[in-house]
Amino acid sequence: xxxxxxxxxxxxxxxxxxxxxxxxxxxxxxxxxxxxxxxxxxxxxxxxxxxxxxxxxxxxxxxxxxxxxxxxxxxxxxxxxxxxxxxxxxxxxxxxxxxxxxxxxxxxxxxxxxxxxxxxxxxxxxxxxxxxx
Amino acid sequence: xxxxxxxxxxxxxxxxxxxxxxxxxxxxxxxxxxxxxxxxxxxxxxxxxxxxxxxxxxxxxxxxxxxxxxxxxxxxxxxxxxxxxxxxxxxx
Numbered sequence: 224x225x226x227x228x229x230x231x232x233x234x235x236x237x238x239x240x241x242x243x244x245x246x247x248x249x250x251x252x253x254x255x256x257x258x259x260x261x262x263x264x265x266x267x268x269x270x271x272x273x274x275x276x277x278x279x280x281x282x283x284x285x286x287x288x289x290x291x292x293x294x295x296x297x298x299x300x301x302x303x304x305x306x307x308x309x310x311x312x313x314x315x316x317x318x319x320x321x322x323x324x325x326x327x328x329x330x331x332x333x334x335x336x337x338x339x340x341x342x343x344x345x346x347x348x349x350x351x352x353x354x355x356x
Numbered sequence: 357x358x359x360x361x362x363x364x365x366x367x368x369x370x371x372x373x374x375x376x377x378x379x380x381x382x383x384x385x386x387x388x389x390x391x392x393x394x395x396x397x398x399x400x401x402x403x404x405x406x407x408x409x410x411x412x413x414x415x416x417x418x419x420x421x422x423x424x425x426x427x428x429x430x431x432x433x434x435x436x437x438x439x440x441x442x443x444x445x446x447x448x
Contacts (some may be wrong), residue, residue, distance in 0.1 A: 230362065233367050240370070240404055243374070244377040252385055253389045253393070268404045272407045275410055278411045288407075301431055305434055306393060313387070322442045
């Protein structure tokens with residue numbers, strides 16, 4: 224029974240890790256790559272570690288596994304957010320079919336401060352008028 | 357085919373192939389952000405490989421190394437993000 228569970232967990236974990244790898248190779252821009260790796264890899268590694276915990280069936284090992292899983296679940300989104308923010312500031316282009324850029328004009332390019340909504344809209348409008356001229 | 361063979365001949369090759377695929381992205385870039393993300397993913401998949409390896413060899417001690425790798429991956433990502441952002445930021 225427990226062996227069957229180990230088979231299932233390790234297979235699912237390997238599949239999700241493989242999906243993350245295919246995703247990072249095939250996705251068209253940096254933001255989509257960050258998104259796909261964070262989610263799929265976290266789930267895949269969590270399942271693989273769960274298989275290890277089931278196999279050893281020992282209190283000290285399962286505590287260690289829980290610590291690793293909780294740490295990964297806590298830190299993966301934080302790291303993804305930080306690196307995504309950096310990617311936005313470095314000026315990485317979004318994919319040409321992306322629908323909306325919610326932060327357009329809202330960040331001060333020099334000191335990286337977030338502007339309020341109406342200031343940002345005013346900036347975008349002024350830029351468009353300049354382009355018309 | 358018992359559990360040991362299944363892990364050794366099916367799961368480990370899948371994981372190795374995935375880390376190889378991620379390494380291709382690490383080599384071709386194009387931006388430095390993609391490389392940082394690829395490095396993070398290689399380490400994350402490495403944690404999975406260590407978990408399977410510890411089952412195969414029946415040695416739970418290897419999981420300690422997985423803990424430390426998780427710490428280092430997070431630290432590396434945060435440090436890269438911090439300094440890359442700082443590089444072209446100008447305070448008045």
